[in-house]
Amino acid sequence: MTDIRVLIADDQVMIRQGFAVLLGAEPGIEVVGQAVDGLDAVAKTAELAPDVVLMDIRMPELGGIEATRRITEPPGASVKVLILTTFDLDEYVYEALRAGAAGFLLKDASAAELAHAVRVVAAGEALLAPSVTRRLIAEFSRTTSSPRTPLHARVGDLTERETEVLALIAQGLSNAEIAGTLLVAEQTVKTHVSRMLVKLGLRDRTQAAVFAYETGLVRPSGY
Structure with missing residues (x-):
């Protein structure tokens, strides 16, 4: 079975490298590259053709939400974007999902949770962190x-x-x-x-x- 190819996009080098080490130790997952900001993420997605992009929301040059939109918008685009952030504020959740993100996970997730998230979105399923899901459901329930x-x-x-x-x-x-x-x-x-x-x-x-x-x-x- 082919490994899941992952690109990590985050402007903080320690976070990028930390995720790379965690995922690199997981069977069936290969980290194929790292991006330093949103523009770099868009360019490297085109160059490296990853299956999943781990995308930070707050980055210089181009934020993660707009980068997600540019990556998932083209017809036939198959790459899945998993948003990683320290923020579980509602506006980020809504914007990320509407931009085309396949999942949303907080950065305090464990290595096992991170690897599981990558596998879930690579398989075409949707994934939201439990705390994010609860807030999302509450907001939609209030506004629909x-x-x-x-x-x-x-x-x-x-x-x-x-x-x-x-x-x-x-x-x-x-x-x-x-x-x-x-x-x-x-x-x-x-x-x-x-x-x-x-x-x-x-x-x-x-x-x-x-x-x-x-x-x-x-x-x-x-x-």
């Missing part, structure tokens, strides 16, 4: 009480099963967990996810989760 909008109309294009799959994705379930919940094969779930993304015009599962909360399809209890 508006009447029917064009977003709601797009949900109407989905089949009943595709809508179920979308709701489960928004609750953080993997394809395997969704398959177990719906009592279907995992490949069937993958097919539903692919069709749902095409119908909604969304890039990936992370955008699908955001969409589900924005439309009010998912309203978690306790908020």
Whole structure:
């Protein structure tokens, strides 16, 4: 099996090197390069073709959010961006996800959590740090009480099963967990996810989760 190729983008050399050492010790993961700022990250992504970019948010020259947008925006772009930051403030979460990030992890994560995050986003799943997920859900729950909008109309294009799959994705379930919940094969779930993304015009599962909360399809209890 081919190693997951990782590019680390952070303006602090000790953090870059620390992450490189941690991930370099993990089986199945290869650190292919380091970038010193957002512009460098965009250039090195084009040069090195990593599978995953670990992206700091606050960097000189070009911030991580705009760098993420430039990396994920081109048609056919397959690289996944995992945002790493010391800040779990809401505006960073929303902006990073809308820019195309596949995951969001705080820098105090353990080596095991970091490696797990890389593997999760490389496999096409969405990943958010638990504290970030809670704040994200709370905010969407607070702001999605508006009447029917064009977003709601797009949900109407989905089949009943595709809508179920979308709701489960928004609750953080993997394809395997969704398959177990719906009592279907995992490949069937993958097919539903692919069709749902095409119908909604969304890039990936992370955008699908955001969409589900924005439309009010998912309203978690306790908020």
